[in-house]
Amino acid sequence: MELVTRSKAGDVEAFATLVRRYQDRLYNLAYRMLGNADDACDMVQESFMAAFEGLGGFRGDAAFYTWLYRVAVNKCLAHRRARAGKREFAVGGSDATPLETAGSKAVTPDIMMERLETGEAVQRAIMGLPEDYRVVVVLKDVEGFEYEEIAEMAGIALGTVKSRLHRARLLLREALEPYVG
Numbered sequence: 681m682e683l684v685t686r687s688k689a690g691d692v693e694a695f696a697t698l699v700r701r702y703q704d705r706l707y708n709l710a711y712r713m714l715g716n717a718d719d720a721c722d723m724v725q726e727s728f729m730a731a732f733e734g735l736g737g738f739r740g741d742a743a744f745y746t747w748l749y750r751v752a753v754n755k756c757l758a759h760r761r762a763r764a765g766k767r768e769f770a771v772g773g774s775d776a777t778p779l780e781t782a783g784s785k786a787v788t789p790d791i792m793m794e795r796l797e798t799g800e801a802v803q804r805a806i807m808g809l810p811e812d813y814r815v816v817v818v819l820k821d822v823e824g825f826e827y828e829e830i831a832e833m834a835g836i837a838l839g840t841v842k843s844r845l846h847r848a849r850l851l852l853r854e855a856l857e858p859y860v861g
Contacts, residue, residue: 684744688735695735699728702745705823706752712818713756715807723759727752742832749825750833753815760811798859805855813848816841821849 686694706727710720731751738747806814819830820841827845831838 681740681744684735684738684740687732688738695732698744698748702748703728705745706748709749709752709818709823710756712803712806712822713753713814714759715803719759719763723752723755727755730755743829746825746829746832749819749823749829750835753819753833757811757815801856801859802852805852808855809848809851813844813851816844817848817852820845 683694683698687698703724706724707720710723710727711717714720714723727748731748734751738744806817809817815834816830819825819833820827825833827838827841830841834841836844
């Protein structure tokens with residue numbers, strides 16, 4: 681909260697610290713929602729600009745990152761609506777090297793390829809979800825937020841979060857069935 685207070689007072693360095701603290705998490709969120717690395721970078725930048733400009737409106741009722749994530753979710757949703765009909769997205773999206781992705785010296789190239797293909801299938805399945813479902817699945821299952829935080833970020837009721845998440849998981853299970861046997 682000290683960094684937020686200093687940022688509200690115009691301390692650009694304090695806000696830069698907040699950017700460094702949250703940029704990777706926002707990028708992951710944006711990438712999972714948009715499926716395109718360039719668009720994700722753009723939305724992260726736009727989210728931080730909007731947050732800086734709107735910082736005076738942050739009352740502190742919720743945690744700063746909850747408020748910031750809501751800004752980012754709204755930016756991503758607006759971006760998707762603006763690009764409706766332009767179905768271009770990249771799969772994969774990880775900046776990790778194949779060795780970092782492998783996570784173990786014992787992983788063979790075949791296993792690495794299988795993991796990459798599975799990761800691409802998961803990303804395609806997430807991108808294939810209806811927008812309302814994608815938001816809750818990314819916030820809960822990828823980012824690890826609590827139901828209450830998701831409800832606040834998405835501006836929906838707690839029960840709606842739970843029902844959308846349930847439906848999204850069913851759709852994902854169906855889409856990924858060929859990969860899990």
